[in-house]
Amino acid sequence: MDNIVIAREAAAREAIKYLRDKYVVGVGTGSTAMAFLRELHKLIISDSIEEILLVPTSTETEIEIIKLGLAHLLRYPWQVNHVDVAIDGADEVDRRKNLIKGGGAALTREKIIDYWAREFIVIVDETKVFPSIPSKHPIPIEVIPFAWSIIKARLEELGGTAELRFGSGKRGPIVTDNGNYIIDYMPKAVMNPDDMERIIKEIPGVVEVGIFSGKRISKVIIGRIDGSVTTMD
Numbered sequence: 035m036d037n038i039v040i041a042r043e044a045a046a047r048e049a050i051k052y053l054r055d056k057y058v059v060g061v062g063t064g065s066t067a068m069a070f071l072r073e074l075h076k077l078i079i080s081d082s083i084e085e086i087l088l089v090p091t092s093t094e095t096e097i098e099i100i101k102l103g104l105a106h107l108l109r110y111p112w113q114v115n116h117v118d119v120a121i122d123g124a125d126e127v128d129r130r131k132n133l134i135k136g137g138g139a140a141l142t143r144e145k146i147i148d149y150w151a152r153e154f155i156v157i158v159d160e161t162k163v164f165p166s167i168p169s170k171h172p173i174p175i176e177v178i179p180f181a182w183s184i185i186k187a188r189l190e191e192l193g194g195t196a197e198l199r200f201g202s203g204k205r206g207p208i209v210t211d212n213g214n215y216i217i218d219y220m221p222k223a224v225m226n227p228d229d230m231e232r233i234i235k236e237i238p239g240v241v242e243v244g245i246f247s248g249k250r251i252s253k254v255i256i257g258r259i260d261g262s263v264t265t266m267d
């Protein structure tokens with residue numbers, strides 16, 4: 035098995051320990067979150083956990099829940115009055131638990147559900163840990179299509195590069211679950227993530243920013259390629 039897969043699965047298995055009977059669980063987006071969903075599926079079919087409900091953070095995750103035969107557990111935000119725990123992946127994490135998210139273009143729904151949850155637990159493999167963010171991955175920003183060129187220009191004025199995200203088939207810009215576009219922004223200068231998030235969010239037409247503040251995160255579980263895990267609280 036691929037080393038990264040071993041690391042992601044180790045983090046996903048560890049996250050299972052934070053679930054309880056009757057929990058409403060926010061289910062993240064991406065391959066690591068899907069590793070968690072597969073572990074959760076095992077628990078559910080073996081009756082090791084009871085009356086759990088699943089709130090997806092994207093259409094992609096919703097489809098995976100249905101494909102696993104768990105449609106009866108699927109709930110939308112308006113069908114529950116809270117989320118006990120959200121488990122989600124990330125593209126980058128720094129030592130203060132600040133995250134870059136949105137590699138899968140799901141950052142807005144992820145932030146809505148992850149921040150709503152009483153506990154927000156992040157699962158990553160060790161290659162996602164960096165001294166500061168953004169390091170390798172630009173900051174995904176969800177924008178209203180009408181405003182994309184203006185926002186791109188405003189970001190470039192702030193310094194750095196800003197690119198409208200296209201699909202791999204080059205048929206046009208990626209469209210999010212909310213009908214918006216994604217701009218990937220790599221700033222020139224390192225800045226405090228909370229300040230960076232605030233500055234970008236102030237640009238009219240920006241829907242959400244793929245910086246998730248470490249202050250909002252309960253725990254980061256880091257899976258290692260030897261199968262071990264470490265936790266940042």
Ligand SMILES: O=C(CO)[C@H](O)[C@H](O)COP(=O)(O)O
Nearest residue numbers: 064065066123136137138140
């Ligand atoms: O933010 C996300 C989707 O919008 C994902 O959580 C992030 O891209 C990590 O994905 P993966 O686990 O596949 O590396």
